[in-house]
Amino acid sequence: QKEVEQNSGPLSVPEGAIASLNCTYSDRVSQSFFWYRQYSGKSPELIMSIYSNGDKEDGRFTAQLNKASQYVSLLIRDSQPSDSATYLCAANTGTASKLTFGTGTRLQVTL
Amino acid sequence: GAGVSQSPSNKVTEKGKDVELRCDPISGHTALYWYRQRLGQGLEFLIYFQGNSAPDKSGLPSDRFSAERTGESVSTLTIQRTQQEDSAVYLCASSLMNYEQYFGPGTRLTVT
Numbered sequence: 001q002k003e004v005e006q007n008s009g010p011l012s013v014p015e016g017a018i019a020s021l022n023c024t025y026s027d028r029v030s031q032s033f034f035w036y037r038q039y040s041g042k043s044p045e046l047i048m049s050i051y052s053n054g055d056k057e058d059g060r061f062t063a064q065l066n067k068a069s070q071y072v073s074l075l076i077r078d079s080q081p082s083d084s085a086t087y088l089c090a091a092n093t094g095t096a097s098k099l100t101f102g103t104g105t106r107l108q109v110t111l
Numbered sequence: 112g113a114g115v116s117q118s119p120s121n122k123v124t125e126k127g128k129d130v131e132l133r134c135d136p137i138s139g140h141t142a143l144y145w146y147r148q149r150l151g152q153g154l155e156f157l158i159y160f161q162g163n164s165a166p167d168k169s170g171l172p173s174d175r176f177s178a179e180r181t182g183e184s185v186s187t188l189t190i191q192r193t194q195q196e197d198s199a200v201y202l203c204a205s206s207l208m209n210y211e212q213y214f215g216p217g218t219r220l221t222v223t
Binding site for chain 1: 144152153154156159167169170200202210211212213214215216217
């Protein structure tokens with residue numbers, strides 16, 4: 001059983017729309033959650049971290065965490081073609097160190 | 112400031128040879144991680160170093176894999192007797208304590 005699950009996509013949204021990316025995790029003791037963006041052939045780039053229930057906003061990005069439902073999401077407002085990438089959700093799964101990554105959701109922003 | 116750097120960026124080796132991959136973390140970052148990403152797949156944790164503590168080696172796939180870190184600086188990942196299934200991108204990340212991890216550009220390893 002995967003510890004962090006994401007829909008692989010592709011998720012296709014038109015330019016200017018809101019993209020909603022979702023992630024569920026199985027380990028209830030997970031405390032920290034991260035969203036990374038990975039362009040094809042490149043390494044993951046950290047875009048958001050969230051530690052507490054609720055919303056956290058940074059520019060066009062909003063991360064949402066619901067620990068009771070074991071659910072994390074990332075909203076991208078005013079989606080741009082440059083947002084087209086794979087988005088990886090990661091959770092700190094109990095040990096103080098290791099991140100467990102989902103397999104990623106591929107986002108396509110169309111013109 | 113400088114980010115995480117890795118070398119080489121690409122490595123092609125013959126099956127059965129040993130390879131060494133290098134990672135230079137962000138200055139001041141106490142934690143260092145190695146991950147593997149096979150083509151089209153997610154990131155697979157390999158090993159974690161935190162200061163002078165014993166490393167967490169729980170992700171190493173076999174005893175052909177080993178890693179060292181000198182203090183809070185450079186780390187090397189060594190793969191002995193490489194196999195074709197070792198072909199992947201090997202990613203290094205560093206963090207301050209156990210918070211956000213920042214990745215290097217990776218080393219693409221191809222075993223022929």
